[in-house]
Amino acid sequence: MLSSWSANRFTGAFSLSTPIALAPMALATGGALSAACARAGALGLVGGGYGDLDWTRREYEAAVTLLEGDDHALSRLGCGFITWKLAEDRNALDWLLDQPQKPAAVMLSFGDPGPFARDLRRQSIPLICQIQTIAQLPQALDAGAAVIVAQGTEAGGHGMNDLDGRSTFTLVPEIADALARRAPQVLLLAAGGIADGRGLAAALMLGADGALIGSRLWASTESLAAEKAKQVALLATGDDTARSGIFDILRGKNWPECFDFRAIRNGLHRQWEGRVAALRADPGRAVQDYLEGVRQEDYDRSHITVGQGIGLIHELLPAAQVIVQIDEDARALLPDRHRD
Numbered sequence: 001m002l003s004s005w006s007a008n009r010f011t012g013a014f015s016l017s018t019p020i021a022l023a024p025m026a027l028a029t030g031g032a033l034s035a036a037c038a039r040a041g042a043l044g045l046v047g048g049g050y051g052d053l054d055w056t057r058r059e060y061e062a063a064v065t066l067l068e069g070d071d072h073a074l075s076r077l078g079c080g081f082i083t084w085k086l087a088e089d090r091n092a093l094d095w096l097l098d099q100p101q102k103p104a105a106v107m108l109s110f111g112d113p114g115p116f117a118r119d120l121r122r123q124s125i126p127l128i129c130q131i132q133t134i135a136q137l138p139q140a141l142d143a144g145a146a147v148i149v150a151q152g153t154e155a156g157g158h159g160m161n162d163l164d165g166r167s168t169f170t171l172v173p174e175i176a177d178a179l180a181r182r183a184p185q186v187l188l189l190a191a192g193g194i195a196d197g198r199g200l201a202a203a204l205m206l207g208a209d210g211a212l213i214g215s216r217l218w219a220s221t222e223s224l225a226a227e228k229a230k231q232v233a234l235l236a237t238g239d240d241t242a243r244s245g246i247f248d249i250l251r252g253k254n255w256p257e258c259f260d261f262r263a264i265r266n267g268l269h270r271q272w273e274g275r276v277a278a279l280r281a282d283p284g285r286a287v288q289d290y291l292e293g294v295r296q297e298d299y300d301r302s303h304i305t306v307g308q309g310i311g312l313i314h315e316l317l318p319a320a321q322v323i324v325q326i327d328e329d330a331r332a333l334l335p336d337r338h339r340d
């Protein structure tokens, strides 16, 4: 059991025992992983992703069932969605907002949170907005975000494209300064490349109130990622990932151009690097190749979604163990004013 971080605003606001939020990773952060993180004292955000109603319902309900009888852990369960997709179909969000077990927070990333913010506010559900640039901050604040997640390009999965993206190391303190001036009550989490206690301690030293962690918890026993993908990923270093739109084209995901995707830079990815326009114009054969890779679990052809932090991850562990280790290692590194 983790002792308290009484001086920390994020743990205080969400009754956490560690300043960690589990990233709502589409198709990977299911009920078991979110429940394990919530039970371990972190904020557990189910990966509502593209807003598939059946998936969201099944996994959110699974988490609630797993946490039955543990009111503290239940109060740390939330959900996240990809905002531009919700704008096309908001059924999963509407379903969630009707649940007797109200989410502790809803996280919206990649798009304008404004149209959904009023419904969250009406139910006093805190809004978490993940952003990638300083320019996106006013939109998130106007929507009433209680928490900003500053996501650097080290992150696994989607984020700002290479041209406009920022690294975590400069984005976090710049957003911390902007919040101190404009909205000091709003909390800040760092995301992108945080996979151990050093990363959490660094995030806090850079001015964040906590960290949102994806890849390190993707590589946990509870994550819904395929077992073989986890094993392959453990062999990678931080050099072995890349950002591009290639896998989105291969999967037929119609992402807005400002966003792209970090995954392991496998053979199929290398084949299309520098030829993305040609792939987009005529994806047919490459899509067949990719789908065959998915069918055969051939990860040189199908994607594995992790960030640069994968080079810091060497074993699959239960999520609670990951969280305790990160928490303890960060505490050992931090000056007293952060951890009392």
Ligand SMILES: Cc1cc2nc3c(=O)[nH]c(=O)nc-3n(C[C@H](O)[C@H](O)[C@H](O)COP(=O)(O)O)c2cc1C
Pocket (backbone or CB within 6 Å): 023, 024, 025, 026, 028, 047, 048, 049, 050, 080, 081, 082, 108, 109, 130, 151, 154, 155, 156, 157, 158, 191, 192, 193, 194, 212, 213, 214, 215, 216, 218, 305, 306, 307, 308, 309
């Ligand atoms: C497998 C995977 C899936 C992701 N899916 C989503 C998603 O559906 N929605 C979202 O807001 N962020 C998603 N992300 C990004 C995370 O929210 C977060 O920014 C990122 O994982 C942080 O960087 P890290 O992976 O280095 O910890 C995903 C990340 C990964 C690794």
